[in-house]
Amino acid sequence: MEFSLYGLSDIVLSLKVTALANFFALLIVLSTLTVLFIAPNYRLKRSFYLLFTLLVASLFLIVYAHDYLLFFIGWEVMSISTYFLLSFTLSKEALHKYILFAMASALSLFVAILLLYSTQHSFLYEDAKQSYLAMSDGVQQLFTLFMLIAIFIKLGTIGFHYWLVDAYEESHNLFTPFLSAMLSKMGLYALILFVANITQATYVLAVMGLLTTIIATFKAIEQESIKRLLAYSSIAQLGYIVTVLSVADGMGGALYHALIHTLVKLLLFINIAGVIYVTQKEKLSDLGGLIYKLPQSFVFLLIGIIVLAGMPPLGGFASKFMIYTALLDAKYLLLLAGVMFSSASAFIYVYKLIYGIYLGHPTHKNLEEVKEVPWTFLAPQYLLASLLVIIGTFPGLVIPYINRILGELNLTLLSFETIQTLITSYAQYNGFVVMGAFGGIFVLVLMMFMLLRSKAKKPKNRFDIAYCAEEPNEATHLHYGYSMGQELKRVGLIHLIAKNSSKYFYDFLAKQMQYFSEVVRKIYSGNLLLNFNIAVLFLIILLLWSLK
Amino acid sequence: MILFDLLFMLLVAYITGFLYYGLYRNITARFQRRLGPPVWQSFLDSIKFFSKEESISHGWMFYLGPVIMMSGAIMTLFFIPLFHTGESFKGLSSYGNLFLVLYLLVLGALGNALAVGASGNPFGVMGVTRGLSRLFALELPFYISVIALISVSGSADIVCIAASQTEWNAFAYPLLFIAALFSFVGMMGQAPFDVVGAPVEVYSGPASEFSGKFLALLMSQSAIFTFAKLVLMVHLFLGGASGFVELLAKSFGLFLFVIAFGAMYGRFKTPQSIDFLLKVPTSIAIVGLILATWS
Numbered sequence: 051m052e053f054s055l056y057g058l059s060d061i062v063l064s065l066k067v068t069a070l071a072n073f074f075a076l077l078i079v080l081s082t083l084t085v086l087f088i089a090p091n092y093r094l095k096r097s098f099y100l101l102f103t104l105l106v107a108s109l110f111l112i113v114y115a116h117d118y119l120l121f122f123i124g125w126e127v128m129s130i131s132t133y134f135l136l137s138f139t140l141s142k143e144a145l146h147k148y149i150l151f152a153m154a155s156a157l158s159l160f161v162a163i164l165l166l167y168s169t170q171h172s173f174l175y176e177d178a179k180q181s182y183l184a185m186s187d188g189v190q191q192l193f194t195l196f197m198l199i200a201i202f203i204k205l206g207t208i209g210f211h212y213w214l215v216d217a218y219e220e221s222h223n224l225f226t227p228f229l230s231a232m233l234s235k236m237g238l239y240a241l242i243l244f245v246a247n248i249t250q251a252t253y254v255l256a257v258m259g260l261l262t263t264i265i266a267t268f269k270a271i272e273q274e275s276i277k278r279l280l281a282y283s284s285i286a287q288l289g290y291i292v293t294v295l296s297v298a299d300g301m302g303g304a305l306y307h308a309l310i311h312t313l314v315k316l317l318l319f320i321n322i323a324g325v326i327y328v329t330q331k332e333k334l335s336d337l338g339g340l341i342y343k344l345p346q347s348f349v350f351l352l353i354g355i356i357v358l359a360g361m362p363p364l365g366g367f368a369s370k371f372m373i374y375t376a377l378l379d380a381k382y383l384l385l386l387a388g389v390m391f392s393s394a395s396a397f398i399y400v401y402k403l404i405y406g407i408y409l410g411h412p413t414h415k416n417l418e419e420v421k422e423v424p425w426t427f428l429a430p431q432y433l434l435a436s437l438l439v440i441i442g443t444f445p446g447l448v449i450p451y452i453n454r455i456l457g458e459l460n461l462t463l464l465s466f467e468t469i470q471t472l473i474t475s476y477a478q479y480n481g482f483v484v485m486g487a488f489g490g491i492f493v494l495v496l497m498m499f500m501l502l503r504s505k506a507k508k509p510k511n512r513f514d515i516a517y518c519a520e521e522p523n524e525a526t527h528l529h530y531g532y533s534m535g536q537e538l539k540r541v542g543l544i545h546l547i548a549k550n551s552s553k554y555f556y557d558f559l560a561k562q563m564q565y566f567s568e569v570v571r572k573i574y575s576g577n578l579l580l581n582f583n584i585a586v587l588f589l590i591i592l593l594l595w596s597l598k
Numbered sequence: 599m600i601l602f603d604l605l606f607m608l609l610v611a612y613i614t615g616f617l618y619y620g621l622y623r624n625i626t627a628r629f630q631r632r633l634g635p636p637v638w639q640s641f642l643d644s645i646k647f648f649s650k651e652e653s654i655s656h657g658w659m660f661y662l663g664p665v666i667m668m669s670g671a672i673m674t675l676f677f678i679p680l681f682h683t684g685e686s687f688k689g690l691s692s693y694g695n696l697f698l699v700l701y702l703l704v705l706g707a708l709g710n711a712l713a714v715g716a717s718g719n720p721f722g723v724m725g726v727t728r729g730l731s732r733l734f735a736l737e738l739p740f741y742i743s744v745i746a747l748i749s750v751s752g753s754a755d756i757v758c759i760a761a762s763q764t765e766w767n768a769f770a771y772p773l774l775f776i777a778a779l780f781s782f783v784g785m786m787g788q789a790p791f792d793v794v795g796a797p798v799e800v801y802s803g804p805a806s807e808f809s810g811k812f813l814a815l816l817m818s819q820s821a822i823f824t825f826a827k828l829v830l831m832v833h834l835f836l837g838g839a840s841g842f843v844e845l846l847a848k849s850f851g852l853f854l855f856v857i858a859f860g861a862m863y864g865r866f867k868t869p870q871s872i873d874f875l876l877k878v879p880t881s882i883a884i885v886g887l888i889l890a891t892w893s
Contacts, residue, residue, distance in 0.1 A: 341716055342657055352712070361708070362701050374697055375754070383749055383887055387742045390700075394741075395734040397704070401711055401726070409659075409715030410723065477695035477754030484698065487676060487690055492669040495815075499665055502648060502811055509654050515719045516806050530720040534727045540869035543876055 066116035069455040074113040077312045081231045084430035105131040117173035118163045144216035151213040159200035165193045178247045204237030208262040218281035227319035230284045231312045246459045252296045259293030263392040268547045270399040271535035287311045294373045297380035302464045303372035310369040317434040318354040324423035334406030334532040341408040348408045350431040355400035363485045365441035375474035406532040445472040445481040615821025616641040629861040647814030656717045663713015664815040670706020671823035682760035682838035695754040717807040725803030728868045729794040735872040739879035740781035743774040746887040760838030768835040773886030780879035788860030793868045
């Protein structure tokens with residue numbers, strides 16, 4: 051659908067249904083429905099839902115827009131409605147951070163779009179490549195810079211993530227799943243459009259993606275607040291996608307991982323929203339030992355972390371496998387090693403997450419009286435977890451859909467034989483056999499073990515453990531693992547990551563800005579005579595310049 | 599037919615694994631000027647533990663932990679072919695690949711980590727913490743070596759990698775082999791990287807809460823898992839194996855090296871071992887990768 055702006059006949063706007071747009075629209079629908087499922091548990095103002103609807107509408111505008119002007123309008127509405135949605139719970143500082151970054155993102159997007167428009171006088175996606183090629187080298191780089199700044203801020207890649215972590219941590223528990231699953235995906239959508247339509251920007255994406263995964267993973271390891279930990283993990287997961295988008299055939303892996311990440315982050319954030327709902331506690335150090343109080347939630351979090359860590363039988367491995375082989379195909383071997391390294395480091399924070407909440411010992415008396423979370427929290431988790439299990443068993447299931455998108459973007463298609471197998475040029479694996487073998491072996495071992503009449507006794511109480519021949523009591527510090535990863539700070543390379551923060555950079559920036567404002571304030575002092583003189587001076591300069 | 603294959607592989611791994619474990623105890627004893635236990639002592643121990651009645655269970659997650667660990671070990675074994683030639687004893691390797699195996703190698707340990715957490719024993723969790731902290735540093739040199747091998751052989755299929763070696767990879771790419779060996783020593787739980795169980799130092803690591811039948815299951819999985827890891831290394835670096843004698847000879851040679859290495863060195867602290875692994879073997883592996891793939 052194309053239409054032109056009233057009075058401006060040369061600006062053509064366009065909305066178009068494409069396979070890529072449909073893919074993201076499907077994710078929006080899924081996230082919205084699952085998130086609204088948990089809404090009845092919270093008492094929220096009506097304006098919250100109004101803004102939420104506006105936000106969802108703007109997301110649809112972003113994905114179905116087929117020119118950069120409509121895209122920008124959607125982007126702006128999204129940023130602003132998110133601001134008001136965040137303002138329900140965020141502290142003033144975090145809110146300021148968010149709006150500053152969101153505006154910086156929107157402005158640099160705007161500049162980039164205008165640069166694009168300046169050469170071919172068209173905002174349409176299909177003209178973007180030509181407009182880009184028509185620019186001079188310097189302008190091309192400027193355009194790439196502004197475009198990537200806008201995208202990176204939304205994605206929250208490292209260095210641009212300063213707003214994101216606070217926003218995730220303090221946002222309403224109902225809204226966090228949506229923030230992580232959907233809003234960051236819009237940055238990804240913009241990046242995919244950029245990579246597919248305009249230019250690949252290989253080295254920038256590769257370096258940025260790798261730094262993001264590694265640094266965010268180690269930052270996630272040191273967090274004690276659950277939502278902060280997951281926020282960093284979200285950044286790290288998007289880092290994988292940015293990395294894989296840097297290679298020519300990476301689009302398939304990127305889309306696959308985007309799907310998996312949306313599902314798993316919805317699952318995890320809804321899960322911990324449930325935990326926070328029943329316990330009113332948000333820190334790993336305040337929780338613990340909930341496994342037998344919330345058994346269903348425990349299983350769902352377990353599924354979530356298995357996917358997050360990319361462990362084989364479930365869907366996480368499929369997308370990781372796609373990413374790895376795409377990098378291997380492009381011969382980016384050290385990049386691949388870096389990504390796998392970060393993936394292995396992620397085991398620490400996923401274990402920390404599940405241990406801190408569900409395992410170990412309860413750290414408070416009232417944790418021993420909590421009940422399973424309401425079914426409104428569990429129902430969406432059943433849906434998401436079963437989707438992840440199905441994708442793990444049939445990893446080829448989504449390949450035809452991804453191929454349709456790739457075909458539309460004129461990229462190499464992924465090979466597809468059956469829904470059970472995932473085939474790349476280097477290797478293939480059969481998800482059905484892996485799942486079946488694991489399930490079969492597990493059941494057989496369990497049955498044989500039970501046949502040995504291992505009717506293990508229940509302990510008298512939770513202190514009945516092997517404890518160096520002593521007996522611990524209430525006062526003993528037994529919930530040990532929630533601070534896991536602290537000793538990593540003693541390793542030089544990791545200490546470097548832990549010690550530094552983009553906060554210092556932005557503080558520095560703010561200070562410089564203050565000095566600058568100070569100078570401006572000295573000129574604009576309210577002294578009428580001085581201002582008049584300056585104005586006259588400027589006028590003379592302007593006159594001289596125009597005469598020349 | 600495939601079921602028979604799998605059963606046979608399991609049997610071989612079980613027996614050989616315990617044989618190697620017995621030899622390990624014997625050989626380490628000789629290093630320390632002791633006699634050591636009889637070779638089959640560990641096997642008999644595990645049988646005895648299986649017949650023990652008493653054991654405490656801290657709920658279903660605790661109960662399932664050793665079972666998951668056993669399943670992880672058997673999965674690893676099944677997705678690694680015993681021989682790279684011929685039709686039989688390939689297991690399920692044609693349905694998987696090396697990336698899958700790399701993940702399966704840590705699957706069991708992570709499953710058991712959940713059980714350790716569920717037991718609520720802080721000493722067990724201490725072992726898990728140390729293990730997880732060390733894990734990524736341990737895997738990095740191994741990953742880099744494996745990636746280089748996949749790249750030069752053009753396939754992530756273990757059979758292909760094993761078959762593509764005209765000269766053993768260990769000699770064709772010595773730096774990659776050395777780097778991978780550092781990781782391998784750690785994966786086998788040998789000094790100087792044995793920070794997880796850390797005998798004498800930590801009360802007894804992840805296994806501290808498991809007794810009786812649980813311990814028996816853990817011992818058996820350890821035997822199977824050891825064998826699976828050795829077979830993987832033989833296929834990756836030592837030219838693969840086309841018969842039992844060749845497989846046993848190569849894997850035992852490798853095993854002997856690992857235990858000799860372990861017997862010679864003291865133990866690193868956890869941060870020290872991470873630091874060392876991130877510096878020395880990783881640098882060796884990166885240089886090896888560049889040399890191997892430079893064209």
